[in-house]
Amino acid sequence: MPTSRIFDDDSGLWNAFQQGDIEAFEHIYRTHSSLLLAYGKRLCSDHDLINDVVQDVFLEIWTRRSTLRDLHTIKYYLFRIVRNKLSKIRMNAPLLATDGEDVIADDQLLSPSIEFLITQQETNNDQSARLQKAIVKLPSRQREAITLAFYHDFSNDEIAGIMGINHQSVINHLNRAIICLRDLFTSHPTALILIGLFL
Template identity: 80%
Template sequence: MATSKIFDDEPGLWNAFQQGDIRAFELIYRTHSSMLLSYGRRLCSDHDLVNDVVQDVFVEIWTRRSTLRDLHTIKYYLFRIVRNKLSKLRASNLLVAVDEDDRMDDEQLLSPSIEFLITQQETSNDQAVRLQQAITKLPSRQREAITLAFYHDFSNEEIAGIMGINHQSVINHLNRALTFLRDLLTSQPIVAILIGLFL
């Protein structure tokens, strides 16, 4: 994560935040809020509810900042809190999961890394659209794992922690997703590159 020049590194940023530095809090918010909103909207079709949950997370961490412990990374911590809150709402039947026909716009489905690979391979716009459409056809857990891996660059261990599953389950979800994409898009070299990143 890029930090401002006034903070040496992420631990320094987190420490300043814990001490009540409003600039540190603002930087954490600016850096992570849009990613959290994007991730939450893939888990829940009620985007207003996702907005509220993300705002609540930032209010909560500011209120409890002095009691929060050191963490793996700020990004990992925030993703895990958002997912836990949405999971609790789902358990209370207050959250509606994303339906097959209620997905994000195609532009939002592709991660920067996938876009970069597509550009590098000079694949056509048509192929890029086909890949985006294929990702929307994945089961929700596989789609979530692919999103966390490609869009947010989390490791398998981090994905396991965020999703609340074990490491092997993450590997299984990613392998099944990539196998599905390979079978659906056998003519696209981009899929072979994606598979090579994980296998």
């Protein structure tokens, strides 16, 4: 009876995939497809479009596998492709209208899960709802940066690459978002502690 292979790291997995290993490809798909769908659906309200984009990404990397470059991480590479594809679609259609920051509109972008700020912490429903609403009100680039950092665990350099901005801009967006959230929750000690975890 065949057993699933274990890949030591992203590099080994990617190398096997580039050589046409279907099991490696399936492993990449299983590991990353749901994350890409969740991220894409926070960038665009057209969920059918996001499903198509994610499927296209996996079809594209499979057909071009032998010519693809070495990776920093597979997750980073796939996130960047999805974002680039959505940016190109936005340039050709009003599906992803901008808000003046050359990113997706506020009402369509990133409603981040509260879980990424409340990991292993207990808060009441009212406080959680207040924090969620505060995050949604952040400028779109701040929201995207904070989501990539705390929900998807990307480094500042990786966020810069995904968003197409420089390292310092990422730091600025994160700092401004955290300061804004901290100011909104000065009367809520537990929320302050949670926000302070990321300072």
